[in-house]
Every structure is written in structure tokens, then in C-alpha cells.
Amino acid sequence: MKMFGLVEITRSFTAMNTNVEAVVCVPSGGEKQAENALLLVQDIFTSVEAALSRFIPDSEISRLNRSAGQPFQASSVDLGGIAKGWTVDYAGQKLKDFSGFAIDAGGDILLGGKRADGSLWPIGVVDPFNLQENLTVLELSDCAICTSTTTRRCWRLDGFSGHHLIDSRHGKPADSAVVSVTVIADSAARAEVIAKTALILGPDEGMQFIHSQTGAQGIIVLNNGVLLRSEETREAGYVR
Amino acid sequence: MVNQTTKRNKLAARSLVVCGTLLAGTAIWMSVINSAKPATQTAVPVSDNSSSVNQSNGVSNQSAIAVQTPISTTPILQQQVIPRFRTRGS
Numbered sequence: 001m002k003m004f005g006l007v008e009i010t011r012s013f014t015a016m017n018t019n020v021e022a023v024v025c026v027p028s029g030g031e032k033q034a035e036n037a038l039l040l041v042q043d044i045f046t047s048v049e050a051a052l053s054r055f056i057p058d059s060e061i062s063r064l065n066r067s068a069g070q071p072f073q074a075s076s077v078d079l080g081g082i083a084k085g086w087t088v089d090y091a092g093q094k095l096k097d098f099s100g101f102a103i104d105a106g107g108d109i110l111l112g113g114k115r116a117d118g119s120l121w122p123i124g125v126v127d128p129f130n131l132q133e134n135l136t137v138l139e140l141s142d143c144a145i146c147t148s149t150t151t152r153r154c155w156r157l158d159g160f161s162g163h164h165l166i167d168s169r170h171g172k173p174a175d176s177a178v179v180s181v182t183v184i185a186d187s188a189a190r191a192e193v194i195a196k197t198a199l200i201l202g203p204d205e206g207m208q209f210i211h212s213q214t215g216a217q218g219i220i221v222l223n224n225g226v227l228l229r230s231e232e233t234r235e236a237g238y239v240r
Numbered sequence: 241m242v243n244q245t246t247k248r249n250k251l252a253a254r255s256l257v258v259c260g261t262l263l264a265g266t267a268i269w270m271s272v273i274n275s276a277k278p279a280t281q282t283a284v285p286v287s288d289n290s291s292s293v294n295q296s297n298g299v300s301n302q303s304a305i306a307v308q309t310p311i312s313t314t315p316i317l318q319q320q321v322i323p324r325f326r327t328r329g330s
Binding site: 023084102107126145147151180 | 321322323324325326327328329330
């Protein structure tokens with residue numbers, strides 16, 4: 001895309017078991033600077049994954065977990081619920097001097113400034129019942145948007161279905177009526193954590209929790225298809 | 241007599257010219273008006289109302305889009321812009 005003298009430079013790569021895409025807007029002639037910045041973003045993802053992934057045997061977190069119980073009592077640590085969002089924020093710090101940038105790590109998205117054509121970033125919120133479709137499209141800038149859902153990373157065992165969002169109150173997959181929660185917040189780590197918490201809390205308590213968080217807005221989809229959304233998300237959307 | 245016939249013929253000819261001019265003008269005007277009308281926009285629903293089966297947990301669900309929300313009675317109908325990114329959950 002090339003308008004108003006700005007161009008969007010994109011870099012895509014795989015990290016943390018997901019596809020990552022980073023975009024920066026630069027004036028024509030600044031492509032090299034953009035490519036260097038995007039390479040730095042990729043390096044950040046690679047290094048954080050090497051340190052924090054429990055799926056890499058030699059990562060720091062794996063070594064820590066192998067030592068659980070010795071020499072001190074400790075449980076294993078899994079940062080899967082926050083590491084990706086935190087890495088998106090960390091990498092985004094390296095892009096903040098660009099007039100516009102975006103990082104999308106498997107749907108955990110951080111947005112800064114505007115696109116090369118001066119417009120806001122249009123973000124689709126996926127329908128959890130039909131992944132090819134969007135529930136809505138939001139125009140956003142200078143914020144993060146993340147979604148947690150029970151329809152991904154789930155399994156069936158002995159006739160029971162489970163998913164990866166564990167309710168720490170009983171140590172089992174959350175059993176609320178919520179299928180997915182999308183949260184807009186000032187950072188991806190916050191949005192990710194708020195979304196997971198709201199999903200575990202359930203529709204009413206979850207929406208209250210979202211609204212209790214400064215600057216946070218949310219969209220909650222229930223398993224019966226009912227959709228709850230903050231008024232602010234309606235204002236940010238193209239379609240009401 | 242000849243003069244009166246000639247006058248009638250001339251009058252008829254003028255009437256024909258006037259009528260033809262009016263018809264042609266009307267046709268041109270109509271075509272201009274039609275071409276100036278804005279293109280009709282067709283609302284394209286994001287999804288149809290057919291039920292879908294959630295592959296991951298086997299639960300059959302009606303699409304969320306077709307359901308009225310408790311906050312507003314306005315359903316989310318369509319998207320007008322192709323999103324640059326999509327948040328799909330993890």
C-alpha cells in the first residue's frame with residue numbers, strides 16, 4: 001500500500017507455534033529502516049520463545065520446571081497465558097517511533113498510529129462458531145486486542161471435552177457458558193489476561209470484570225449464541 | 241385554397257418537429273437522471289442463519305450473528321471493510 005508518501009512494510013514468520021505478522025509504515029525510501037526494525041521484532045519473538053516455551057526442552061522455563069520440588073518446593077510454571085501478549089508488547093516498544101505499526105501474533109494484536117493511507121486499523125473479530133466469518137470489524141488505533149476461546153486447543157477424553165483455559169479454583173477447564181471473549185486494552189498482555197479471566201468468570205461476572213479494568217472493552221459470546229458487548233466496541237465498529 | 245393547404249402542411253411539419261424535439265429531449269433527460277442515480281448497495285450478511293456444528297466439541301450451535309444481543313436489539317449484519325487482521329482466539 002502506498003499513499004500520502006507512506007508505504008507499509010510487512011514481515012511474517014512463525015514463532016510460539018503461531019504465525020506472526022508485523023507491519024510498519026514508513027516514508028518512501030525508509031524501507032531499509034523498516035526491514036531492520038521488523039527483523040528485530042522477529043529476533044525478540046525467537047529469544048523470548050527460547051527462554052519461556054515449555055515445549056522447548058532446553059528453555060529456561062523447562063529447566064526451571066524440571067527442578068520443581070528441589071531444592072525448594074515449587075510447582076511447574078506455564079506462561080502460555082501471557083507470554084505471547086507480553087512479547088507482542090515488548091516487540092511493539094521497538095516500533096513505537098514509526099507513524100504506524102501493527103503486530104499480530106496468532107490473533108493477539110497490538111496497534112500503533114494509523115495505516116499508510118491515514119486510516120485506522122480494521123480488525124475482524126472472528127465468529128467462534130464459524131471461523132471463516134467475522135462477528136464485527138472494529139476500527140482501532142493505539143491499543144491491543146486479544147481473544148480467548150474454548151473452541152481452540154481443546155480435546156476429548158473418555159467422553160468428556162476439555163480445553164486449555166483452566167479455572168484455578170478447581171484445576172479443571174473452565175465450565176462457564178462463555179465460548180469466547182475479545183478484549184481491547186492498552187496492552188496485549190492486559191487484554192490477554194482480562195479475556196481469559198472474563199471467560200473463566202462467566203458472562204455476568206466476566207463483563208463486570210472487563211468494565212472494572214481501566215480502559216478495557218469487551219465482546220463476550222455465549223454457548224447459546226448470545227453476544228454481549230461493551231457499548232464502546234459498538235462505537236468502534238463499522239456496523240451497529 | 242392552395243395557400244391554406246400549404247399553411248396546414250407547414251403547420252403539421254412544425255408540430256412534428258416540435259414533438260420530435262420534445263421526445264428526444266425527454267429521452268436524453270431520462271437517461272441523464274438514470275445515470276446520476278447512486279448504485280444500489282446490497283447488504284451482504286456476514287453469515288447465514290443456518291446452524292453450525294462446532295467441530296471441536298461437537299455441540300451444535302446457531303450462529304451467534306443471528307441472535308439478538310441483550311445490550312441492543314440490533315443484530316450485527318455486515319462488514320463493509322476487509323479487516324487487515326483478525327483476532328481469533330488462543
